Amino acid sequence: MEEIKNNEFSYPGLGEIIFMKTEKFIEDVLNWGRSRSLWPLTFGTKCCAMEMIPFGATKVDADRTGTLFVGDSPRQADLILCSGTISKKMARRLLNAYEQMPSPKYVIAVGACNISGGLFHDSYNSIAGIDRIMPVDVYIPGCPPRPEMFLDAVLILRKLIKENKIKRYENGVLGRDKS
Amino acid sequence: MISTFFYNLLAGYLPPILAEIGSVVGVFIVGTIIVLNIPLLLGWVDRKLSGRIQSRYGPVYTGPFGLLQNVADVIKLLGKRFITNQSIDKLIYDFIPIALSVLAALMIFVIPLGSPGLILVSIPYNLLFIYIFLALSPLLVLLAGWGQNNKYAMLSGFRGAAQITAYELTLLMALISIGILAGSYDISSIVNSQHTIWNAAYLPITLVLFVIASLAITERAPFDVPEASQELQAGWKIEYSGIRYGLFFIAEYVRLLVVSMLIVYLFFGGWNGVYLPDYAWFWIKTTVVTLFMMSLRWVYNRPRIDQLIDIGFKWLLPLSVINLIAVGFIAVY
Amino acid sequence: MEFLDEIKAKFPNVLESVDGSNENESVLLLKDKTKIKRVCKEVKNHFDILFMLMAVDKPPKIFELNYVFSSYKTQNILTIRVNIERDKAVIDSISSLFESADWEERETYDLFGVEFIGHKNLKRILLPEDWPGRPLRKDFEVTDEVRNWTGLDLKF
Known part of the structure; x- marks a missing residue:
């Protein structure tokens, strides 16, 4: 009898509603801040890294969207801009750098080699897509992509953060900020 | 004086002891609000100015003219996870950001904010x-x-x-020469002593020494050798994450502002001026000096660490000592 | 070609010239692989650096090692060619004579599995330590297992 009683649908009380609303509000505010201030860690290998430089420079100007290249350690980054072929030896270093970042953290995969292996998809020594080793939020195709596409990716990521559609939340690898 | 203002406000309703406590609390709240708003504003100015110098826009989309960009940064830093290694010295690790930002905040409490009465805590x-x-x-x-x-x-x-030690001696020498000339280490009397002629016209070498030394001890570019972001990774802040890292920004920008205010007080006549009220004159001058200090970051390139120490100990310190002796002669005769 | 005659005179029966070698780029075939260190010691009198160490896989039996030496002064190039068995790919290290041989030998060990005796730090240089197989051998196949190997303990 007890169990049945517990399973019965009941309307939430006023306290619960206030609690839920407050939680929602705090989450919205946090997501607003997170989406507007994405400090990238530039994990640039190969030619895509050359395109990453104009992303922060005059013409494209990443700083407009709050993407500030603080040039600092993974501890202060929110976003890892991962580009180029990731060899199997590099994969561990990449994952190491990724694990150093405090959550919430986002991943943007840059370039064909990074998304799927590209030219080297059949190689014995390259990872065919970094989504095999870490959850990727946004992919930037191209070989190499234009700097404007980086800006587009950041805008898409902003949208995803606002709608709570980040990979980390979806696949439940590490749960909600408990890693 | 703001604490007296609070005391007089509260003394009408409360016994003297409570009014005293209330004035302390009031000064604390006002000072904290001022200190917390400085990095938000100055950080925005810094980013916009750097953008303009590099013919970019700087933050645009967050709030009007990107004014809320730093608010977003702070919210994000508040929402980030703290990573603390097991091998760290926990007490020191937690203590340093708080200590640095509190030390920076204390400077705002004892410096006059633009007119002789506008000071949070008045001390000689x-x-x-x-x-x-x-x-x-x-x-x-x-x-x-x-x-x-x-x-x-x-x-x-x-x-x-090493860098800060090398340059703070120069700073001290510059301060002493100003103090000798004015006959006091109180900022108000130093400002009053410049009523006829600014110290900038009187002591140009001291001004140059002071600007260089103050840039170096606030670790602003071109003297940001410990955290040269193009060469190193984050310098001595490397392990800090979340709001602990944000506290360093408070320290950085408040120190920058205080140094600019000091330059105005000591060399450009503080609140002395005609037609406009005194605080207006002071804040106009401070804005100009702050923008100048910020724009130096994008104009000059960074010396190596050995060049930096060389400049500090071999050139600026002897020069400042000679300057001090010269100022002493001026003051005596 | 004085140096060639000098080197050959020191080791009369084990070294012989290979056809097609010209004045500046001569190739010597070393028949006895145990003498490699002594030959290289002699070569060191005439040449400054080992600038390349190539291995060629000739499937049934042989690995062909080519030690390419060069001289700054005369700009001569000398290749010493050694054939070793595929099953028992072992040869003396010359890293104590030529510093640059250190990494070259590690690379050859990494990709072909040739072992160099006397090398101080013989471990993989390009691939991860625990990578399975020797990829540049002709009998190596890129299977799905190899392609998907990450060496990481991932749980998702």
Whole structure:
């Protein structure tokens, strides 16, 4: 009898509603801040890294969207801009750098080699897509992509953060900020 | 004086002891609000100015003219996870950001904010107090490098401490020469002594020494050797994440503002001026000086660490001593 | 070609010239692989650096090692060619004579599995330590297992 009683649908009380609303509000505010201030860690290998430089420079100007290249350690980054072929030896270093970042953290995969292996998809020594080793939020195709596409990716990521559609939340690898 | 204002406000309703306590609390709240707003505003100015110098826009989309960009940064930093290694010295690691930002905040409490009465806590010799708060930082930088238990942070801490130690002697010499000339270490009387002629016209060498030394001890570019972001990774802040890292921004920008205010007070006549009220004159001058100090970052390139120490010890310090002796002669005769 | 005659005179029966070698780029075939260190010691009198160490896989039996030496002064190039068995790919290290041989030998060990005796730090240089197989051998196949190997303990 007890169990049945517990399973019965009941309307939430006023306290619960206030609690839920407050939680929602705090989450919205946090997501607003997170989406507007994405400090990238530039994990640039190969030619895509050359395109990453104009992303922060005059013409494209990443700083407009709050993407500030603080040039600092993974501890202060929110976003890892991962580009180029990731060899199997590099994969561990990449994952190491990724694990150093405090959550919430986002991943943007840059370039064909990074998304799927590209030219080297059949190689014995390259990872065919970094989504095999870490959850990727946004992919930037191209070989190499234009700097404007980086800006587009950041805008898409902003949208995803606002709608709570980040990979980390979806696949439940590490749960909600408990890693 | 703001504490007296609070006391008089409360003394009508409360017994004197409670009014005293209330005035302390009021001063604390006002000062904290001022200190917390400085990095938000100055950070925005810094980013916009750097953008304009590099023919970019800087932050645009967050709020009007990107004004809320730094608010978003703070919210994000508040929402981030703290990563603390197991090997760190927990006490020192947690203590350093708080200590640095509190030391920076204390400078705002004892410096006049634009007119002789507009000061949070009135103490005699407040110039020396401000110098002490500025000069305590190499110890904290060393401790920060130590507390993180990271070899790169430790090396960077050494670099930072070496740099600040090399330049704060020069700063002290410049302050002493001003103090000798004015006959006091109180900022108000130093400003009053410049009623006829600014110290900038009178002591140009001291001004140059002071600007260089103050840039170096606030670790602003071109003297940001300990955390040269194009060469190193984050310097002695390498392990800090979340709002602990944000506290360093408070320290950085408040120190920048205080140094600019000091330059105005000591060399450009403080609130002396005609037609406009005194605080208006002071804040106009401070804005100009702050923008100048910020734009130096994008104009000059960074010296190496050995060049930096060389400049400090071999050129600026002897020059400042000679300058001090010369000023002494001027003051006596 | 004085140096060639000098080197050959020291080791009369084990070294012989290979056809097609010209004045500046001569190739010597070393028949006895145990003498490689002594030959290289002699070569060191005439040449400054080992600038390349190539291995060629000739499937049934042989690995062909080519030690390419060069001289700064005369700009001569000398290749010493050694054939070793595929099953028992072992040869003396010359890293104590030529510093640059250190990494070259590690690379050859990494990709072909040739072992160099006397090398101080013989471990993989390009691939991860625990990578399975020797990829540049002709009998190596890129299977799905190899392609998907990451060496990481991932749980998702």
